Each structure stands twice: as structure tokens, then as C-alpha cells.
Amino acid sequence: MTSPEKTRLLFVCLGNICRSPTAENVTRHLLQARTGPVSAATVLCDSAGTSGYHVGAPPDRRMRQAAQRRGLSLTGRSRQFEVADFEQFDWILAMDRSNQRDILAVAPSGQYRDRVRLMCEFCRQYPDTDVPDPYYGGADGFDYVFDLLTDACGGFLDFLDREIS
Ligand code: 4NP
Secondary structure, three states: OOOOOOEEEEEEEOOOOOHHHHHHHHHHHHHHOOOOOOOOOOEEEEEEEOOOOOOOOOOOHHHHHHHHHOOOOOOOOOOEOOOOHHHHOOEEEEOOHHHHHHHHHOOOOHHHHHHEEEHHHHOOOOOOOOOOOOOOOOHHHHHHHHHHHHHHHHHHHHHHHHHHO
């Protein structure tokens, strides 16, 4: 018997060192606690940046500290989003509207538009429409991003559950 294809998620921000690696690691963590059609066995997560500013860098130290305060270690190395990602991933979650614009600007045709979504569409508790960029702000901005992403990523997995079932 062949196993069904896994659902592949790509989280995208500008630098791939703050928001999108957090979304990737938070989602992986949430998946580990889930059973049923949407779980660590059926969903794969990755992240990328629209810019190449930090290629090869680990997640930002301040973002790692915020995650650590919530008990999560962030792993990964920054890479730049590439056109081939449209083929490789089922869902592309943009952290803000400028990331979404930049992703769609390099889409080879209209066929991929539907798989590019805004992360905040899936918030259940937070009113934000964009995940705020914490890079030039203080520590509480990183804490806020972590908590917002925990809400949005959980909401996205519930959405996926409804899509798949
Ligand atoms: P991220 O945050 O897009 O959430 O990874 C940023 C990281 C770096 C820069 C801006 C935002 N930067 O300008 O270098």
C-alpha cells in the first residue's frame, strides 16, 4: 500500500530569521500534539524569506529568546524564496501583505495564487491583519509575534483539517 502524499507548508517573511522560522517551528510543535488527518505524520513545514539578506543565518537571537520563554527552541537556517517553491509546496503562508505581494510578483502564472495566503487570515483571537515585523523593535514585539503566530498557526491547522476531511 502506498502512503498518501504529505501536505507541504511554506512560511514566508522578509528575512527568514524572525517570523517565518517561528511559524515553522510553532506549527511543527502543534502538529506533534495532534492526531488524525492533520498531524506530524501527514504535514511537512519549511520557511523562507523574500530577501536574501540573511541567507545561511539561524533564527534571530531575540526571536529565539522569546520562543525559549515559551519553552520552544527555534531551529533552521535562512534561505531565500525561489520560484520552484510554488511547485514544492501546497500552501504558502505570507506573514504580511508586502511578503504576499513579493511572492505573487514572481509567480509564473495565475495558477498558484490560491495557495498563497496571509497568515493572519487564520487568527482566531488576534485582530491583526499582518504579522508585525519585530526586527527593529523591543523584546515585547518578539513575544507578541510568538503569541500571535501560536494563534494563527493553530487556526491554519484547523482550516487544513476541514480542507482534508
Ligand atoms: P523577518 O524579520 O522578516 O520576520 O525575518 C526581519 C529580519 C531582517 C530584516 C527585516 C525583517 N532586515 O531588514 O534585515
